[in-house]
Amino acid sequence: MAVTTVYRLRDVRRSRGTLGDTRFVLQVPALDIARGERLALVGPSGCGKSTLLDMLALVLAPDAGGELHLLNNDIGALWQLKRADALAALRARHLGYVLQTGGLLGFLDVRGNIALPGQLSGRADAAWVTRLAERLGISRHLDKHPAALSVGERQRVAIARALAHRPAVVLADEPTASLDPLSAQTVMQLFIDLAAESATTLILASHDRALVERYGLEVLAAQLAPASDGGIVSRFERTRR
Amino acid sequence: MSTARVFGLAWADYRAEARLSLCAVLGLAAVLAPLLVLFGLKFGLVTTLTERLLNDPRTRELIPIGSGRYTPAWFDELRTWPGVAFVVPRTRQIAATAELRSADGRAVIVELIPTAAGDPLLARYGVAEPGGGQLVLSQPAAEKLGAATTLDASIGRSRAGREEYAHAVLNVIGTAPLAAFDRDAAFVPLPLLEAAEDYRDGYAVPALGWPGLDKPAGARQYPGFRLYAGTLDDVAPLRAQLVARGLEVLTQADAIDNVKRLARNLDILFAAIAGLGGIGYLAAAGAASLAAVERKRRELSLLRLLGLPTRGLLLFPLAQALYTAFAGCLLALALYFGASAGLNLLFATAPGEQLCRLLPLHALAAVALTLGTVALAALAGGLRATRIEPSEGWRDV
Numbered sequence: 001m002a003v004t005t006v007y008r009l010r011d012v013r014r015s016r017g018t019l020g021d022t023r024f025v026l027q028v029p030a031l032d033i034a035r036g037e038r039l040a041l042v043g044p045s046g047c048g049k050s051t052l053l054d055m056l057a058l059v060l061a062p063d064a065g066g067e068l069h070l071l072n073n074d075i076g077a078l079w080q081l082k083r084a085d086a087l088a089a090l091r092a093r094h095l096g097y098v099l100q101t102g103g104l105l106g107f108l109d110v111r112g113n114i115a116l117p118g119q120l121s122g123r124a125d126a127a128w129v130t131r132l133a134e135r136l137g138i139s140r141h142l143d144k145h146p147a148a149l150s151v152g153e154r155q156r157v158a159i160a161r162a163l164a165h166r167p168a169v170v171l172a173d174e175p176t177a178s179l180d181p182l183s184a185q186t187v188m189q190l191f192i193d194l195a196a197e198s199a200t201t202l203i204l205a206s207h208d209r210a211l212v213e214r215y216g217l218e219v220l221a222a223q224l225a226p227a228s229d230g231g232i233v234s235r236f237e238r239t240r241r
Numbered sequence: 242m243s244t245a246r247v248f249g250l251a252w253a254d255y256r257a258e259a260r261l262s263l264c265a266v267l268g269l270a271a272v273l274a275p276l277l278v279l280f281g282l283k284f285g286l287v288t289t290l291t292e293r294l295l296n297d298p299r300t301r302e303l304i305p306i307g308s309g310r311y312t313p314a315w316f317d318e319l320r321t322w323p324g325v326a327f328v329v330p331r332t333r334q335i336a337a338t339a340e341l342r343s344a345d346g347r348a349v350i351v352e353l354i355p356t357a358a359g360d361p362l363l364a365r366y367g368v369a370e371p372g373g374g375q376l377v378l379s380q381p382a383a384e385k386l387g388a389a390t391t392l393d394a395s396i397g398r399s400r401a402g403r404e405e406y407a408h409a410v411l412n413v414i415g416t417a418p419l420a421a422f423d424r425d426a427a428f429v430p431l432p433l434l435e436a437a438e439d440y441r442d443g444y445a446v447p448a449l450g451w452p453g454l455d456k457p458a459g460a461r462q463y464p465g466f467r468l469y470a471g472t473l474d475d476v477a478p479l480r481a482q483l484v485a486r487g488l489e490v491l492t493q494a495d496a497i498d499n500v501k502r503l504a505r506n507l508d509i510l511f512a513a514i515a516g517l518g519g520i521g522y523l524a525a526a527g528a529a530s531l532a533a534v535e536r537k538r539r540e541l542s543l544l545r546l547l548g549l550p551t552r553g554l555l556l557f558p559l560a561q562a563l564y565t566a567f568a569g570c571l572l573a574l575a576l577y578f579g580a581s582a583g584l585n586l587l588f589a590t591a592p593g594e595q596l597c598r599l600l601p602l603h604a605l606a607a608v609a610l611t612l613g614t615v616a617l618a619a620l621a622g623g624l625r626a627t628r629i630e631p632s633e634g635w636r637d638v
Contacts, residue, residue, distance in 0.1 A: 050636070059546060059632040085550045091631070092548020103634065105540050107257035108250075119246050120548045145257075173635070 004071075006168055006201045007033040007056060012066035014051050023231030026051045028066075031220075031238065035168065038195065038202040040212035041236065043222030048234040049205045050173065056203060057095060057171045058087050070094065071168060092120040096162030096200070098172035098191070102154035104146040110157050111142040117165040125166065128198075132160040136190055152183040159191050163198060170195055172204035176211075188215055247553045250544075251560035254537070262565065265529065269569030269611070272522045274576035276515050277607060281581050281597040283511050287504040289594050294473060297420075298361035300496055301326070301470045303480055306489040308333075308464035316466070322482065324475030329357045329431060330463035336438040339396050341382070341411075341427065343389035349425050351382050353437065354467075356428040361469045363428065368415040370428075376411045377428040383416040385425065394427075396437045407440050407451040409433070435461065473497055519610075523618050530558055530622030534629075541626050542634030555623040562619030563612065570608045 009031040017023045026048040033039060041049035054060035055068065061079035062068050068075040071094060078086050096117065097103065104113045114133065118124030133139045136156040146154055155175065162170045175191065176184035192215050195202040206212050209219060220236050227233045255262050294300045311330060319328050331337070332355070342348040356363060356370055356377070363370055363377060371377050376394075378386065386392065390413050395406045417428065436446040445453035468490075470476045476492050483490050534541065541554060581597035588596045599607075 054632060054635065057546075057635060059630070059635050085552075088545065088548045088550050088631070090548075091546065095548075097546060097635065099635065103543055103546075105543060107254040107540070112253065116544075117547055 004035040004168075005032050005069075006035050006037075006071060007031065008067070008069040010067040012055065012068050013063045014048075014055060014060065015063060016051075017231070023227065023229060024048070025227060025231065025233045027233060027235045028052065029235065029237060031236065033201060033203070035201055036196075036199045038192070038217045039204075040209075040217040040219050041203065041205045041222075042207070042209045042212060042219050043224075043234075044207060047222035047224060048236070049222060052236055053171060053173060053203065053205045056169075057097065058091050092117065093123075093165075094168040096165070096167040096170040098155075098158050098162045098170065098175045098204075100174045101178050102146065102151070102158045104154055104157055104161070106146055109143050109145050110138060110149070113146065113157060114142075114161045114164050117161060117167070121165045121167075123165045125164070128166065129160070129164050132163055132194065135194060136160050152179050152187065155179060155187055156190070159187070159194065163194055163200065166198055167200060169201040169203060172202070174206055175204060177206075184211075192216070244556060247549075247556045248560045251557050252564065254540070254557075255561050255564050261533075262561075262568075265526075265565040266568040266572060268525070268529075269522070269565055269615070270572040270576060272518050273569060273573035273607065273611060274580070276518055277573055277577040277599065277604075278580045278584075278597065279514060280511055280603065280607075281577065281599045282584070283507045284600075284603065285581075285596045285598040287500070287507060288598065289590070289596060290500045290503070292594070294493075294497060294500060296365065298365045298469060300473060300493040301361065301476060302493070303468045303470065303476065303483065304491040305465050305468075305483075306491060309488070310462040310464070311466060312460050312462055314460070316463075319466075319468070322479070324470050324472075324479045325468065326471040326475075327357075327359050327361050327467070327469040329355045329360070329467050331355055331465040331467060332431075332434045332438040333464055336441040337434055339394045339427070339437065341386060341392045341394055343386050343392055345387065345389070347386050347389070349382050349385040351379075352424065352426040353434050354422070354426050354428050355431045355434050357431060360428070360467075362421050363415075363417060366418050366421050368417050368421075371414055371430060373430060373432070374409075374411060375414045375430075377415045377417055378413055379417050379422040379424065379426040379428075380419045381423065382425040382427060383413075389413065396440055398441050398443065400443055407437075407446070407449070409449055519614060523614055526562070526615060526618035527621040530562065530619050531625055533561070534558055534622040534625045538629060539634060542629045542631060544634075545629055546631040546634040551627045554626040554629065558622035558626055559616060559619045562615045562622075566608075566612050566615040569615075570611050573607075574604060 009028045012028040013025060015023065015025040041052055043049050051060065055062050058070065058075060062076055064080065066076060070090060073090055105116070108116070114129055115124065118129070133142060136159060138153060138156050138160065141149055141153060146157065149157065176188050179187060188211070192202070204212070204217070212219060220238060223235045223237070225233050316328060316330055319325060337353045338350055339353055340348055340350050358370055360370055368377055376392070392411050392413060394409045394411050397404060397406050399405070436449055436451070439446055439456055440451050440453060443453050444456040445451060470479050476497070477494060480490055480492050541557065545554065577599070584597040585595050590596070
């Protein structure tokens, strides 16, 4: 099977602020991410890893001029043309999200939350959802509302929801930051295993380099440098391949 | 995502916020129910008054002022005019009285009122027209005469200083209610009145065996008549025709105009109140919709992040507004039916009359207008919702 390129980035930039030392520029000169890869964007707070994750998550527009493709879709062009619904359709179909604090809908029960991506993408797979729930140990919580669950359980539900529609990519923003260290390990291991099982590309942002290396994720670290105008330039590049 | 699924999602959220949803439903019903009752009263009142006018033959009566000299030929012509439903000549008022006496000695002096087949006044109250030797009493006269079925009618005249009386035996075949005539009176066929007039004038009436002079030949002249138009709308043109002939007539045009004017004024009043209520509700519901979208910003942006299209974001508040509209309409209609039943019980005037009433069409129109208003208000929230960015849901710490 040929290796599918999920993301293709060339000279992607995103700048923030306009004056002197408040100016911040994120740069990705060249980055290709293949199906099934597991990447971690690592760096201290403010290094731009969230900005890059947002652009990969199709919720933040890159500056004009670069090239950002998701599965051969020209994302930059869609942003330029303000094709919000086309971007939404791509998010629904190809992307799964794990938020820092679950990001579950309080008015739906666990079953409804997990079923949501399937409904939005038109790709429901009941057997897979059942299996996810079993693997994540949340089968007995399916009829409960998120408010009745612990933070750890909610995060497991969030992982099930992110994988439910078998997306090409799952993006996670500090997925275990709100958990205690012990459950953080369990949840992270399940997350990695399930993503591998479904051949899903995994991209997560974390400030904890040791944690992501322990789980065998390739680290993509931010390289910060002062810019000529007094601002900061942050570059993300692969260090090894 | 299908429209049905968005409605399902919106319903799940609507149910999760049951208390707020209930408040929205109560808020809508609180505006709609009084408007329904008000409209029901307006419609019921105007309908009742109009029906009363339509049902009361006196509103179709044209009464000549003063006395004239109308010949049988003139009446034959009048009967051919369009809009004339019933006409019967009157004899001279002074000659149209008689004393009625029952077998047990009760007596009353009555006006004799000419009648004939098709008399609308008697027909309205289901009383049969009297034929020869028969009469219909007015209720006041009937009360004074007891339950007599046979009466002796005496008509007096004075001739050469002597009081003379002619008698006729008449059978009572019915009583006209107070609403039809409120003085002592007897409805009798015209020939009896003509006989009474002749007798008073000193002539003989051979048919009844009454003595007197021979009546000279010649057409009788009548001083007046009882005239009824076919419908309310025939009254005005008929009056104009009579006026053109130099006849002054009294009609109930005022009563008809008054009801029409009242209906128009009530329409304006209702439009003003409904307009104020509707605009107020529109503003309140619009503000509530905006507030709801702000309250649900996190959830909506999450849905946006997960790929809910713009249409879905617009539909979400709209669906919830429609739930409120349906529940609010049902509640308002239930309240209306309770209130109208109470009002109709309290102000019942006549059997079959309803002071407060709505036609199914009115209820449908109310529901349609409510749905429109609520949907318009929800558009404010819906448009706000479509501007929510998916990135807001992505970082909801």
